[in-house]
Amino acid sequence: MTPGSESQDLEAARQTTIISTRTTTTIGAWNVRTMFEKGKTAQVAAEMRNNKLTLLGISESRWTGSGQRRLATGEMLLFSGHEEEDAPHTLGVALMLSTTAQKALIGWEAHGPRILTATFRTKIRRINMDVIRKVFLETNT
Template sequence: MGGRVPRTQRLRVRPGEGWAPPGCTLPKTHHAMTTHNHTIPDRSPPGSTRTAPSAGHQDGGVKCATGASSKIRGRDNITIGTWNTRTLRAAGKLQELTHEMDRYRWNILGLCEMRWKNFGETTTEEGHKVFFSGKEDKHEHGVGFLVHKDIVNTVMGCRPVSSRLITIRLRAAPFNITIVQAYAPTSDYDDNKIEEFYDQLQNVIDQTPKKDILVVQGDWNAKVGRDACRNWQGICGPFCNDDTNERGLRLLEFATFNDLVLANTFGHHKASRRWTWHSPNGQHHNQIDYILVRKRFRSGVNIART
């Protein structure tokens, strides 16, 4: 596999806004994915409070409500990101991740390829909370969320689905926010495994409350290109790869069926700021990580960038 660019895909949103029409416009395994019906609740101490709100930044920074019954308000800006960590298995890797995130403005970060076994939650030294979902018998795949300490009290629950899917729900007004973190199979897998993944993902979407702001993000191992901007108007923007591959078409079909848009293909950024994968020889660069949101809430997206 090629090298992973050490950048996050980030999406800054306001939970209170609706949809405005756009201007234009999947590692090898032979084990079937398993589904867990468990839910990881938020385990913050009852009655806990905070002494001060998190810092507010200019030009669309982060503002968060605080307190035991805190929720994300419509006027608040939150930053949601996705990152393929390649592994967090070795000692000290989680500390490296949280140290790296100090360079960014962020509220919740979806993680791929954590390679942690089983499912559960843990708290970092800084007070951030990690929810994770992996295989029971292997350090393989693995997805999760890193939730900033300032919004931990807004977590209503986190549900591990498989080593490739996990969901989290945040208390917000006027609509709660559900985020699905996905790690799609690579091109090494046959079509049956891809369809199995999308069937499982569709079940997750179908179980999400219809009124929630839905964000589906992660490493899709798929290429969506500028040709999709012409053929899938309103689903994909022009700031993406040069062409679309077969797995990219499957992603577009999924997005269309669920009325989702690829938010980070609408951000006007140069190509080198959109790449998230390099070939081993350094000659090919692709964007394979995408953040999808429901069309009706796309106007609540302030900026999507790498």
């Protein structure tokens, strides 16, 4: 064993692939209507665990700003909303990751209150996941 090989082995052990030909990855999408309520994040995380989801795309989170939060139960929440000061609690998207998905996450980027992108490590090539909130425009005829 060479002096640097031990740290390389640890790094290789930490890197996990989320999608391969031998694993099943379950991905869900949920319009939660709002996560701007007490206890709503814990409820969404519990539903994610109950349904055995690896990734959960969330629309209408209604959080402002962008960032990431690690929940006490181990899930990670990536979110993107309005960036303006005194912005209304409308729109917003999020991506909730299981511990397996967190290890495979290469990076993510917020693109405003409707789009969040994340890149995951896979066996063959990188997978880009875009969480895009659908916009329904009302028209008067």
